[in-house]
Amino acid sequence: MQNNQQSFGVLAGNLLSYLQRLNYQHRTIEAYRYRLRHLSKMLPNGDDSIFNHEAWEFIVSQLEDNKTWTVIETYKRALLQTADAVFELQNTGTLEIHHRTRRNCKKPDELLLSEIAEHLKALEEKGYQAHTVYEYRTHLVKFQEYLASRHTSIAAITNSEIFGFINSLSGYSEPLRYRTICCLRVFLRYLHESSVLGMDYSILIPRMRIHTNERIPSVYSTDEIRQILDSINTASPVGKRDYAILLLIAKTGLRACDVSNLEFSNLDWERNTISITQFKTGKRLQLPLLADVGNAIVSYLRHGRPESQSPKVFLQARPRFEPLKAAAVSSIFQNMAQRGGILSKPGRKHGAHAFRHSLVSELLSKSVPFPIVTQILGHKSSDTTLNSYARIDLNNLAKCALSVPSIPSDRPIHAVVEGGRR
Numbered sequence: 001m002q003n004n005q006q007s008f009g010v011l012a013g014n015l016l017s018y019l020q021r022l023n024y025q026h027r028t029i030e031a032y033r034y035r036l037r038h039l040s041k042m043l044p045n046g047d048d049s050i051f052n053h054e055a056w057e058f059i060v061s062q063l064e065d066n067k068t069w070t071v072i073e074t075y076k077r078a079l080l081q082t083a084d085a086v087f088e089l090q091n092t093g094t095l096e097i098h099h100r101t102r103r104n105c106k107k108p109d110e111l112l113l114s115e116i117a118e119h120l121k122a123l124e125e126k127g128y129q130a131h132t133v134y135e136y137r138t139h140l141v142k143f144q145e146y147l148a149s150r151h152t153s154i155a156a157i158t159n160s161e162i163f164g165f166i167n168s169l170s171g172y173s174e175p176l177r178y179r180t181i182c183c184l185r186v187f188l189r190y191l192h193e194s195s196v197l198g199m200d201y202s203i204l205i206p207r208m209r210i211h212t213n214e215r216i217p218s219v220y221s222t223d224e225i226r227q228i229l230d231s232i233n234t235a236s237p238v239g240k241r242d243y244a245i246l247l248l249i250a251k252t253g254l255r256a257c258d259v260s261n262l263e264f265s266n267l268d269w270e271r272n273t274i275s276i277t278q279f280k281t282g283k284r285l286q287l288p289l290l291a292d293v294g295n296a297i298v299s300y301l302r303h304g305r306p307e308s309q310s311p312k313v314f315l316q317a318r319p320r321f322e323p324l325k326a327a328a329v330s331s332i333f334q335n336m337a338q339r340g341g342i343l344s345k346p347g348r349k350h351g352a353h354a355f356r357h358s359l360v361s362e363l364l365s366k367s368v369p370f371p372i373v374t375q376i377l378g379h380k381s382s383d384t385t386l387n388s389y390a391r392i393d394l395n396n397l398a399k400c401a402l403s404v405p406s407i408p409s410d411r412p413i414h415a416v417v418e419g420g421r422r
Contacts, residue, residue, distance in 0.1 A: 018089060043059075059079075074103075146161075146164070147161060155197070204302055238317045240304035245332055252274065
């Protein structure tokens with residue numbers, strides 16, 4: 001049961017004791033202790049100040065200063081997460097918030113503007129997948145924060161606020177700007193259709209062309225993949241986990257998000273199959289559970305996985321032993337590639353998805369038909385596979401090369417070109 005009349009000093013002590021019981025490293029606890037002292041100085045009566053929702057909001061407002069998460073200084077982010085941890089432990093008796101970034105937890109549903117909340121609900125009713133709705137939520141929270149900094153409500157939006165918000169995205173990457181602007185366009189169209197706005201401002205949103213299919217997917221050779229796998233110390237619990245994860249991706253082409261979401265119920269040991277619902281597409285996918293992959297997973301489960309009631313197969317190695325995130329899976333690949341001495345070529349990506357590309361490259365080099373590759377990757381259609389991966393099938397692309405006609409030496413090049421246009 002929560003107690004909103006406790007002093008900040010008592011709550012800070014409770015947090016440090018909680019972290020000690022979870023066997024957090026000494027340096028981590030000391031970092032929390034340092035940040036707690038800083039937060040105490042921000043309160044009127046220091047450690048003796050009553051810490052409740054109003055006190056938490058006061059600290060948050062001082063540290064955020066009407067800025068979005070991406071532009072807040074790093075040390076202030078750490079202070080915000082520590083304040084969240086104190087508040088969460090006080091109200092729930094456990095810690096969850098401090099493991100997430102504030103951009104994911106900052107705006108609970110009750111703090112969303114009603115127009116945004118209703119729009120998200122409408123997307124759910126249209127059958128949008130949960131992770132797609134969440135992406136809309138993330139981008140529209142940026143818009144909400146921008147409007148708050150301008151002291152403007154959604155009903156009072158003008159083209160000035162819209163273009164101002166778009167200009168504020170200049171520091172983001174091209175893909176992130178593209179997704180944010182697309183979500184904003186859909187939201188503005190919804191506001192007009194639901195009569196919140198009299199004008200359809202979506203028509204003012206500039207259309208961006210994002211060049212997603214111009215780069216050749218990054219691939220690693222069979223020898224490079226083996227070098228990465230051989231660099232893993234499988235004698236340690238973490239090594240057993242990392243080896244099982246990377247071997248699983250290398251042999252099946254699963255996305256990092258699907259590996260992080262893998263549960264025991266997805267593994268059929270009697271039939272040697274892996275059956276999942278893909279996070280990205282929502283499409284069912286069944287793949288063979290190869291012997292070497294199965295053995296690596298079993299080795300991790302028996303000798304590396306912490307004791308946990310979690311249904312997820314792969315867990316963090318640190319206390320609380322939470323399920324791995326997709327980003328952590330990609331980090332494993334990056335760390336092992338560096339340790340294995342695999343130097344990335346200019347422009348070559350070194351995330352877990354590169355293993356997926358590498359599997360496709362190997363299959364195509366063995367003349368596996370595109371429809372079969374489509375099934376293995378779990379794509380909805382062969383067109384997706386063809387558009388994404390035909391560019392790495394260099395052997396078959398070479399067969400499509402057109403012969404270059406010879407140019408008579410007695411005719412200038414411009415005459416040949418002009419003649420070909422007639």
